[in-house]
Amino acid sequence: xxxxxxxxxxxxxxxxxxxxxxxxxxxxxxxxxxxxxxxxxxxxxxxxxxxxxxxxxxxxxxxxxxxxxxxxxxxxxxxxxxxxxxxxxxxxxxxxxxxxxxxxxxxxxxxxxxxxxxxxxxxxxxxxxxxxxxxxxxxxxxxxxxxxxxxxxxxxxxxxxxxxxxxxxxxxxxxxxxxxxxxxxxxxxxxxxxxxxxxxxxxxxxxxxxxxxxxxxxxxxxxxxxxxxxxxxxxxxxxxxxxxx
Amino acid sequence: xxxxxxxxxxxxxxxxxxxxxxxxxxxxxxxxxxxxxxxxxxxxxxxxxxxxxxxxxxxxxxxxxxxxxxxxxxxxxxxxxxxxxxxxxxxxxxxxxxxxxxxxxxxxxxxxxxxxxxxxxxxxxxxxxxxxxxxxxxxxxxxxxxxxxxxxxxxxxxxxxxxxxxxxxxxxxxxxxxxxxxxxxxxxxxxxxxxxxxxxxxxxxxxxxxxxxxxxxxxxxxxxxxxxxxxxxxxxxxxxxxxxxxxxxxxxxxxxxxxxxxxxxxxxxxxxxxxxxxxxxxxxxxxxxxx
Amino acid sequence: xxxxxxxxxxxxxxxxxxxxxxxxxxxxxxxxxxxxxxxxxxxxxxxxxxxxxxxxxxxxxxxxxxxxxxxxxxxxxxxxxxxxxxxxxxxxxxxxxxxxxxxxxxxxxxxxxxxxxxxxxxxxxxxxxxxxxxxxxxxxxxxxxxxxxxxxxxxxxxxxxxxxxxxxxxxxxxxxxxxxxxxxxxxxxxxxxxxxxxxxxxxxxxxxxxxxxxxxxxxxxxxxxxxxxxxxxxxxxxxxxxxxxxxxxxxxxxxxxxxxxxxxxxxxxxxxxxxxxxxxxxxxxxxxxxxxxxxxxxxxxxxxxxxxxxxxxxxxxxxx
Numbered sequence: 001x002x003x004x005x006x007x008x009x010x011x012x013x014x015x016x017x018x019x020x021x022x023x024x025x026x027x028x029x030x031x032x033x034x035x036x037x038x039x040x041x042x043x044x045x046x047x048x049x050x051x052x053x054x055x056x057x058x059x060x061x062x063x064x065x066x067x068x069x070x071x072x073x074x075x076x077x078x079x080x081x082x083x084x085x086x087x088x089x090x091x092x093x094x095x096x097x098x099x100x101x102x103x104x105x106x107x108x109x110x111x112x113x114x115x116x117x118x119x120x121x122x123x124x125x126x127x128x129x130x131x132x133x134x135x136x137x138x139x140x141x142x143x144x145x146x147x148x149x150x151x152x153x154x155x156x157x158x159x160x161x162x163x164x165x166x167x168x169x170x171x172x173x174x175x176x177x178x179x180x181x182x183x184x185x186x187x188x189x190x191x192x193x194x195x196x197x198x199x200x201x202x203x204x205x206x207x208x209x210x211x212x213x214x215x216x217x218x219x220x221x222x223x224x225x226x227x228x229x230x231x232x233x234x235x236x237x238x239x240x241x242x243x244x245x
Numbered sequence: 246x247x248x249x250x251x252x253x254x255x256x257x258x259x260x261x262x263x264x265x266x267x268x269x270x271x272x273x274x275x276x277x278x279x280x281x282x283x284x285x286x287x288x289x290x291x292x293x294x295x296x297x298x299x300x301x302x303x304x305x306x307x308x309x310x311x312x313x314x315x316x317x318x319x320x321x322x323x324x325x326x327x328x329x330x331x332x333x334x335x336x337x338x339x340x341x342x343x344x345x346x347x348x349x350x351x352x353x354x355x356x357x358x359x360x361x362x363x364x365x366x367x368x369x370x371x372x373x374x375x376x377x378x379x380x381x382x383x384x385x386x387x388x389x390x391x392x393x394x395x396x397x398x399x400x401x402x403x404x405x406x407x408x409x410x411x412x413x414x415x416x417x418x419x420x421x422x423x424x425x426x427x428x429x430x431x432x433x434x435x436x437x438x439x440x441x442x443x444x445x446x447x448x449x450x451x452x453x454x455x456x457x458x459x460x461x462x463x464x465x466x467x468x469x470x471x472x473x474x475x476x477x478x479x480x481x482x483x484x485x486x487x488x489x490x491x492x493x494x495x496x497x498x499x500x501x502x503x504x505x506x507x508x509x510x511x512x513x514x515x516x517x518x519x520x521x522x523x524x525x526x527x528x529x530x531x532x533x534x535x536x
Numbered sequence: 537x538x539x540x541x542x543x544x545x546x547x548x549x550x551x552x553x554x555x556x557x558x559x560x561x562x563x564x565x566x567x568x569x570x571x572x573x574x575x576x577x578x579x580x581x582x583x584x585x586x587x588x589x590x591x592x593x594x595x596x597x598x599x600x601x602x603x604x605x606x607x608x609x610x611x612x613x614x615x616x617x618x619x620x621x622x623x624x625x626x627x628x629x630x631x632x633x634x635x636x637x638x639x640x641x642x643x644x645x646x647x648x649x650x651x652x653x654x655x656x657x658x659x660x661x662x663x664x665x666x667x668x669x670x671x672x673x674x675x676x677x678x679x680x681x682x683x684x685x686x687x688x689x690x691x692x693x694x695x696x697x698x699x700x701x702x703x704x705x706x707x708x709x710x711x712x713x714x715x716x717x718x719x720x721x722x723x724x725x726x727x728x729x730x731x732x733x734x735x736x737x738x739x740x741x742x743x744x745x746x747x748x749x750x751x752x753x754x755x756x757x758x759x760x761x762x763x764x765x766x767x768x769x770x771x772x773x774x775x776x777x778x779x780x781x782x783x784x785x786x787x788x789x790x791x792x793x794x795x796x797x798x799x800x801x802x803x804x805x806x807x808x809x810x811x812x813x814x815x816x817x818x819x820x821x822x823x824x825x826x827x828x829x830x831x832x833x834x835x836x837x838x839x840x841x842x843x844x845x846x847x848x849x850x851x852x853x854x855x856x
Binding site for chain 3: 274279280282328331332333339340341342343344345347348349350351352353354355356358359463466467469470473477506508509511512514515516518519522
Binding site for chain 1: 717720721723724726727728730731732733734735736737738739
């Protein structure tokens with residue numbers, strides 16, 4: 001059975017359908033890539049799944065049970081956690097404390113284990129050396145790792161990654177892609193990732209879903225998707241729009 | 246029935262005042278993301294300005310509008326340049342700006358107390374007691390005048406924001422100050438002007454309310470709360486939304502007299518705020534003001 | 537291992553805490569305190585406890601409340617009513633007052649959906665509505681003529697130790713909150729509510745919890761206040777000026793710091809005593825100016841000043 005599924009998930013802002021009847025299926029242990037031009041509704045889709053926003057209609061199912069409309073903090077406790085495209089560390093807390101906040105709601109653990117979990121996660125993402133640092137002193141790559149670490153500390157079963165690779169230089173990007181693969185392989189976390197960096201999505205994803213103007217225009221293996229005419233049009237359309245703007 | 250019309254009319258008349266108050270608060274917030282906690286203090290100051298001009302110089306409160314508005318504008322410019330501008334970066338909406346402006350409110354209160362004592366005052370002119378027959382009831386001339394100003398001024402400001410170069414700059418800064426800096430808009434100047442306009446509206450509201458209600462140096466917290474309720478109800482920057490919200494508040498407040506003891510009507514604003522938060526946290530028109 | 541985490545209470549700190557509390561408790565026996573200073577210290581203790589509790593909300597959570605007088609008054613009047621009803625030990629009545637205030641604070645739940653300035657303005661409304669309600673609920677509060685409590689001999693004298701005990705408890709609680717899992721989550725909410733929610737932190741729950749706890753402590757101080765003066769009156773207990781006092785004490789000492797509000801409360805009480813005696817017409821405005829100066833030049837108040845001085849001392853520099 002799919003670990004996470006959406007059925008006709010939609011979000012309407014005034015007259016605009018930001019997400020339009022999206023049916024998404026995430027199998028356990030899978031990495032699902034979500035691509036699409038800017039403004040395609042990718043981040044909104046994440047917000048609906050993670051409970052940051054309530055959907056206008058449609059369903060979100062976790063292990064076959066409906067979770068749509070639940071607030072974000074409850075979804076975290078149920079095992080669904082998201083990261084943000086623009087990283088948002090708590091600037092007044094140390095790196096370790098940032099991660100500890102996430103670890104607290106893993107399964108309602110006491111103080112000691114929270115610390116252990118935080119330390120373990122920091123080691124896993126390669127930030128153990130910077131545990132005492134304040135987030136502001138980290139590089140962008142470091143802050144992206146911190147964003148990942150905080151999410152991992154909640155012991156998720158489904159991880160929603162919003163452009164964690166974008167903005168990094170090639171070697172950093174490669175390191176982070178390897179880390180994402182390890183999250184799946186070693187921790188058994190199923191992942192949905194929004195990404196603009198095509199090589200990364202295509203090599204990491206088991207399946208890819210393409211959004212354009214809120215609608216799913218294609219879904220399949222990475223190879224199938226790149227050959228899909230609708231996808232090519234959507235991206236060409238975008239570059240046309242950009243050129244004329 | 247006659248009483249009903251009476252109440253309805255006084256609600257409408259009050260709404261103009263509330264709209265003016267709220268528009269000033271909402272404007273500053275909309276552009277600077279700072280809630281002017283001294284708003285109530287400026288309203289109180291505006292009332293005293295009118296009172297002094299009337300008492301000492303014998304100036305009719307409606308003739309003193311330009312003076313009071315101008316002085317309040319300058320007060321706002323001063324508040325921005327001396328206080329708000331020096332807030333630490335990123336602290337605009339935070340506790341620091343609140344406490345800073347709250348401190349200024351305390352100073353205003355104390356200054357008014359020193360200058361004018363703590364006694365209740367009000368502005369009574371020769372035509373205060375006159376009334377106009379309308380819809381089968383008698384409407385006091387002052388209240389009618391207050392309504393007139395209270396409708397015209399927000400509409401005028403709205404026109405200013407829509408159709409002038411300055412107005413477009415203000416709206417652009419409200420949307421995105423960073424990109425405005427890039428295209429050469431002097432953001433600091435826009436902030437200064439906006440803060441001045443917002444406090445000018447507060448001062449005007451104070452002057453208007455002084456012709457209807459008594460005031461003292463401690464006045465203002467009720468006005469701040471009412472402005473806030475209207476902003477939450479009506480959303481930011483929408484003249485129509487503000488007007489409707491002001492009308493709703495005024496109607497509820499006026500008709501509350503029928504169902505609750507009169508001493509509690511002062512709490513109506515707060516009760517409405519709680520109701521709005523419970524029933525429609527997004528505000529009446531879906532504009533989220535809540536964090 | 538405490539890499540990157542706030543350390544557990546160092547023994548030196550515990551020792552210092554014990555010495556200060558024991559020293560203050562023993563003070564009246566060792567020195568001849570005048571009745572005036574004995575009483576002034578009692579009032580300072582009550583103010584300190586209130587300021588520390590306010591800071592949980594205003595400092596740790598970053599939600600500035602201008603309405604804490606509501607809980608202060610509720611605690612005071614509930615305690616007073618219980619003491620008037622029959623021979624109940626005063627501490628029990630204070631506790632009941634605190635409990636009532638905590639429950640009352642939970643009634644503010646809808647306003648706790650607001651953040652930042654909106655929350656602050658809503659608390660002004662809450663304070664004002666509460667004041668009106670209780671002033672006109674004459675059967676309970678005696679209206680504007682107030683309530684006189686049964687006179688208990690020595691109560692005023694003994695309140696010194698009760699007040700000190702409360703401060704000791706609340707100060708320890710402040711330190712523990714700040715250095716616990718709870719404190720981390722409060723700081724996370726303060727920094728970014730949405731990001732905290734995305735990590736499983738329910739802002740609503742913690743705001744309710746902290747507001748209730750903070751309100752309960754302030755309610756207990758209200759009860760003690762009633763016993764101290766043996767007369768209370770709603771316009772004073774619920775007054776806006778009282779709400780402002782909590783804010784000022786915390787800001788003067790250092791908003792969000794663990795013990796700053798303690799310092800701030802001491803300064804506030806002494807300063808007010810002096811100002812009320814010398815410049816009664818100026819005292820509100822001077823506090824306003826103080827507030828402005830602190831925010832513009834030293835946002836952490838006295839604590840910030842202390843830190844600056846400390847860093848200039850030669851041994852501190854050597855340590856760093």
